[in-house]
Amino acid sequence: MTVAVTRTKAEQALSQNFEAVAAKLPGGEDVTQARKTAIGAFAALGLPHRRIEEWKYTDLRSALKEAFPAAVADDTGVTAAQIDAALEDLAGLDAHRMVFVNGVHRPQLSSVSGVKGLKVSPLGAALAETTDGLVRAAVPGQDAVIALNTAFMTDGALLQVADRTELAKPLLLVFARAGEAARLVTTRNIIRMGRGARATIIEAYVTLSGAVAGQTNALSEVVVGDRAHLMHTKVSLEGGAATHLASWIATLGADAGYRAFHLTAATGLARNHVAVAFKGEGAKLDISGAVLGRGGEHVDTTLFVDHAVPGCESRELFKSVLAERARGVFQGKVIVRPDAQKSDGKQMAQALMLSEEAEFDSKPELEIYADDVVCGHGSTAAEIDADLLFYLRARGIPLHDARAMLIESFIGEAIDKVEAEAVRGALSGIAKRRLVDLSA
Amino acid sequence: MAAVQQTVDQVRRIDVDQYKYGFETNIESVKAPKGLDERIVAFISEKKGEPAWMLEWRLEAFRRWKTMTEPTWANVRYPKIDFQDLYYYAAPKSTEGPKSLDEVDPELLRTYERLGIPLREREILAGVKGARVAVDAVFDSVSVVTTFKDELAKAGVIFCSISEAVRNHPELVKKYLGSVVPQSDNFYASLNSAVFSDGSFVYVPEGVRCPMELSTYFRINEKQTGQFERTLIIADKGAYVSYLEGCTAPMRDEHQLHAAVVELIALDNAEIKYSTVQNWYPGDKDGKGGIYNFVTKRGDCRGRNSKISWTQVETGSAITWKYPSCILRGDGSRGEFYSIAVSNGHQQVDSGTKMVHLGSNTSSRIISKGIAAGYSQNTYRGLVSAHRKAKNTRNFTNCDSLLIGDKCGAHTVPYIEAKNASSHFEHEATTSKISDDKLFYCMQRGLTEEEAVALIVNGFVRDVLQQLPMEFMAETQKLIGISLEGSVG
Numbered sequence: 001m002t003v004a005v006t007r008t009k010a011e012q013a014l015s016q017n018f019e020a021v022a023a024k025l026p027g028g029e030d031v032t033q034a035r036k037t038a039i040g041a042f043a044a045l046g047l048p049h050r051r052i053e054e055w056k057y058t059d060l061r062s063a064l065k066e067a068f069p070a071a072v073a074d075d076t077g078v079t080a081a082q083i084d085a086a087l088e089d090l091a092g093l094d095a096h097r098m099v100f101v102n103g104v105h106r107p108q109l110s111s112v113s114g115v116k117g118l119k120v121s122p123l124g125a126a127l128a129e130t131t132d133g134l135v136r137a138a139v140p141g142q143d144a145v146i147a148l149n150t151a152f153m154t155d156g157a158l159l160q161v162a163d164r165t166e167l168a169k170p171l172l173l174v175f176a177r178a179g180e181a182a183r184l185v186t187t188r189n190i191i192r193m194g195r196g197a198r199a200t201i202i203e204a205y206v207t208l209s210g211a212v213a214g215q216t217n218a219l220s221e222v223v224v225g226d227r228a229h230l231m232h233t234k235v236s237l238e239g240g241a242a243t244h245l246a247s248w249i250a251t252l253g254a255d256a257g258y259r260a261f262h263l264t265a266a267t268g269l270a271r272n273h274v275a276v277a278f279k280g281e282g283a284k285l286d287i288s289g290a291v292l293g294r295g296g297e298h299v300d301t302t303l304f305v306d307h308a309v310p311g312c313e314s315r316e317l318f319k320s321v322l323a324e325r326a327r328g329v330f331q332g333k334v335i336v337r338p339d340a341q342k343s344d345g346k347q348m349a350q351a352l353m354l355s356e357e358a359e360f361d362s363k364p365e366l367e368i369y370a371d372d373v374v375c376g377h378g379s380t381a382a383e384i385d386a387d388l389l390f391y392l393r394a395r396g397i398p399l400h401d402a403r404a405m406l407i408e409s410f411i412g413e414a415i416d417k418v419e420a421e422a423v424r425g426a427l428s429g430i431a432k433r434r435l436v437d438l439s440a
Numbered sequence: 441m442a443a444v445q446q447t448v449d450q451v452r453r454i455d456v457d458q459y460k461y462g463f464e465t466n467i468e469s470v471k472a473p474k475g476l477d478e479r480i481v482a483f484i485s486e487k488k489g490e491p492a493w494m495l496e497w498r499l500e501a502f503r504r505w506k507t508m509t510e511p512t513w514a515n516v517r518y519p520k521i522d523f524q525d526l527y528y529y530a531a532p533k534s535t536e537g538p539k540s541l542d543e544v545d546p547e548l549l550r551t552y553e554r555l556g557i558p559l560r561e562r563e564i565l566a567g568v569k570g571a572r573v574a575v576d577a578v579f580d581s582v583s584v585v586t587t588f589k590d591e592l593a594k595a596g597v598i599f600c601s602i603s604e605a606v607r608n609h610p611e612l613v614k615k616y617l618g619s620v621v622p623q624s625d626n627f628y629a630s631l632n633s634a635v636f637s638d639g640s641f642v643y644v645p646e647g648v649r650c651p652m653e654l655s656t657y658f659r660i661n662e663k664q665t666g667q668f669e670r671t672l673i674i675a676d677k678g679a680y681v682s683y684l685e686g687c688t689a690p691m692r693d694e695h696q697l698h699a700a701v702v703e704l705i706a707l708d709n710a711e712i713k714y715s716t717v718q719n720w721y722p723g724d725k726d727g728k729g730g731i732y733n734f735v736t737k738r739g740d741c742r743g744r745n746s747k748i749s750w751t752q753v754e755t756g757s758a759i760t761w762k763y764p765s766c767i768l769r770g771d772g773s774r775g776e777f778y779s780i781a782v783s784n785g786h787q788q789v790d791s792g793t794k795m796v797h798l799g800s801n802t803s804s805r806i807i808s809k810g811i812a813a814g815y816s817q818n819t820y821r822g823l824v825s826a827h828r829k830a831k832n833t834r835n836f837t838n839c840d841s842l843l844i845g846d847k848c849g850a851h852t853v854p855y856i857e858a859k860n861a862s863s864h865f866e867h868e869a870t871t872s873k874i875s876d877d878k879l880f881y882c883m884q885r886g887l888t889e890e891e892a893v894a895l896i897v898n899g900f901v902r903d904v905l906q907q908l909p910m911e912f913m914a915e916t917q918k919l920i921g922i923s924l925e926g927s928v929g
Contacts, residue, residue: 053513338846338847339846341846351858353858353860353861353863354861355861356828356831356860356861356862357828357860358860358861359857359858359859359860360856360857360858361855361856361857361858362854362855362856362857362858362867363853363854363855363856364852364854364867364869365851365852365853365854366841366850366851366852366853366869366871367849367851368841368843368849368850368851368871369848369849370843370846371843371844371845371846371848371873372846372873373843373871373872373873374870374871374872375870375871375872376868376869376870376871377852377867377868377869378866378867378868378869379854379856379865379866379867379868380864380865380866380867381856381858381863381864381865382861382863382864382865383861383862383864
């Protein structure tokens with residue numbers, strides 16, 4: 001297309017903001033070059049809009065009215081207590097912690113050094129030292145959000161779990177937002193699981209009490225080696241005014257296991273994009289999530305599962321509870337490549353509509369080029385079943401409690417997918433606190 | 441896998457080259473010159489003796505069409521069509537309006553005979569089941585014979601070609617034509633609106649239950665002629681009509697374009713049942729030739745408690761791009777879509793439906809069975825949506841795909857948009873090959889592998905077959921038999 005497209009105010013601002021901070025962004029010569037290429041790609045692409053199939057239900061061009069200035073080298077004063085308060089139930093979790101405030105690593109709030117079998121460093125520092133392979137996933141392709149991430153990324157976690165090592169405690173990556181200025185925070189995590197390694201990693205995106213929510217662009221690049229197992233969880237609680245754009249790009253080795261889970265609540269506009277490609281046979285994938293939406297919140301979950309090799313299994317379960325004017329979007333594409341025989345894929349997206357003004361748009365998609373496969377998907381949208389309510393009320397349970405019980409059991413099915421008990425407990429706690437309001 | 445190998449062998453053995461209905465009838469025909477501009481549109485309009493308002497309507501569509509670009513979102517691949525390299529009008533010369541079948545060109549009748557449409561035996565056919573079928577046979581672009589017209593007229597049912605309707609019932613045509621599929625709806629619908637040649641028109645008056653099934657056979661015969669039927673069916677308050685459409689086309693080397701538009705309108709408490717069997721030439725074993733079937737079919741449940749039901753059996757065409765849809769406007773209206781799409785050889789099918797719930801208490805049901813074999817690609821694409829004000833709507837969708845052979849593809853692309861809480865939407869889809877367990881179970885009971893596969897496939901499509909009118913079922917079973925025999929045993 002050679003048609004000159006008028007750029008929106010936000011699009012222009014993003015390009016200008018990049019020029020303003022380019023010199024302060026971490027990284028050597030080749031990283032700088034990669035950033036320039038990426039912002040160039042963004043300038044050509046613009047923000048994704050509804051005419052692009054993958055963004056049909058989330059028109060970022062019209063939703064993103066303005067682009068906030070990018071946060072770099074932030075030093076807002078933050079205490080551990082403030083972080084704990086924002087983490088809610090996750091604060092009590094016995095975990096190694098790595099904290100980032102406004103996109104910059106805070107060593108004094110973190111406790112990740114000296115963990116056996118775990119090589120860890122902040123990405124910002126790593127980019128400045130060696131860039132070998134670190135911006136590999138930065139190839140922007142047609143994805144403007146990933147291009148923006150490459151251009152603006154300031155920091156994140158660079159993790160390498162050694163072969164045949166099991167991390168005893170979960171690793172909690174905290175991305176906190178502090179201060180009174182609305183800003184764009186861009187982070188990237190690179191997680192590499194060695195052969196046979198096992199770990200539980202949690203990403204938590206929170207806005208500290210009293211801080212102003214802004215825009216987040218967070219990317220995690222995950223490589224799960226042969227026979228390795230990763231439980232990867234993300235909790236987004238950035239506030240009703242926040243925009244949260246997340247991309248997870250994962251590849252799975254032979255017989256690897258990857259369990260991804262998203263809990264998205266209290267986020268104004270969230271787009272969770274998860275792309276997983278099977279690289280070795282016999283791998284198992286489980287992507288699940290719970291969405292609690294209210295007000296005018298908009299939560300988009302877009303999955304892309306690529307059965308590129310035979311004999312792999314994928315499972316997806318997403319549950320959305322939508323109240324008030326909330327809008328849930330689920331797009332799940334499963335592709336089974338030619339010769340990827342014995343692929344087994346199942347997908348389910350369900351929405352519980354608590355208000356006549358809520359909206360749920362679902363597009364579960366199967367693209368299958370091999371014959372010896374078992375693939376299926378399902379999608380439902382409905383309000384609380386009147387028969388179930390009647391059953392409970394007939395047993396003397398008040399309406400409000402009955403509704404709460406049904407909503408909790410609905411969402412609980414998804415949360416049960418989290419293997420680590422302590423993590424599951426914390427997530428249930430966070431979800432329950434919000435369900436109390438929703439079931440009113 | 442013995443079964444798979446056997447299947448593959450069989451596909452090879454009775455490959456699509458042996459397309460049963462591939463022959464050509466040589467009848468002199470009148471053609472418009474190649475290409476498309478306002479003069480051709482005017483030529484078509486003049487040939488059909490249309491009034492000025494109709495010509496203006498066509499030209500308006502043509503002007504819109506010129507500003508549009510071809511849709512590319514469907515999961516089909518084909519070389520770009522040169523719309524200026526097609527004939528937009530072809531009519532058999534002997535169209536003086538025969539009074540009875542005896543006056544019809546015998547060559548034409550023989551063609552139908554080979555297609556297995558026993559026009560001459562229609563009374564006998566009718567006598568057997570106690571039901572009668574009125575056939576409006578379309579040979580290329582002009583409706584040649586309309587049968588049972590008198591009897592239908594007695595009931596007040598208007599069943600004629602659309603050109604006749606334009607002349608004799610302009611008030612109805614003006615009121616309803618383009619009211620479901622507007623001139624600017626999409627690229628192919630606009631093209632059709634500009635150059636539509638012929639098709640059927642049905643009007644069933646208030647409270648009338650159409651005394652017989654209505655049926656039309658479409659044929660594409662002249663080389664390189666696109667065929668652009670336009671069908672308009674109106675069921676007035678409390679009326680009922682069942683319409684059958686069946687298609688076969690002769691063998692061809694070059695691709696042929698077929699861009700039909702079908703509009704259905706059901707007023708209060710009316711019901712329309714529209715069934716299609718489509719068996720156009722799918723191209724040879726290398727994917728050469730075959731029909732491009734780009735069709736816009738849409739029904740409007742305009743009245744309260746109205747019902748529109750689409751049933752389709754798609755076995756032919758090189759490329760199918762077809763989404764029979766229902767707009768559920770009237771409160772309490774119901775839409776149904778039952779589909780069997782069989783693809784073999786190099787066929788590409790991108791088909792499905794749209795159920796747009798606008799009225800309250802509306803319900804819809806979608807049952808789609810896709811069977812992909814050979815090198816074919818079979819896509820289900822569907823939309824179910826409920827408007828904010830469409831309270832208590834219900835949808836159930838079930839799309840199953842069966843894969844036969846490892847070179848074909850089956851895809852499912854549903855869009856589900858619920859904009860209120862009281863709507864209950866359920867969607868489920870599965871894709872698999874015939875399970876070894878099922879085969880084993882059947883074979884253990886003494887069936888051969890071939891019989892077992894046939895039995896399982898029959899069971900797979902049964903839900904949809906049952907929706908077809910009795911008269912059509914036998915023909916359809918035969919047709920699926922021909923298509924499936926080769927692919928699954």
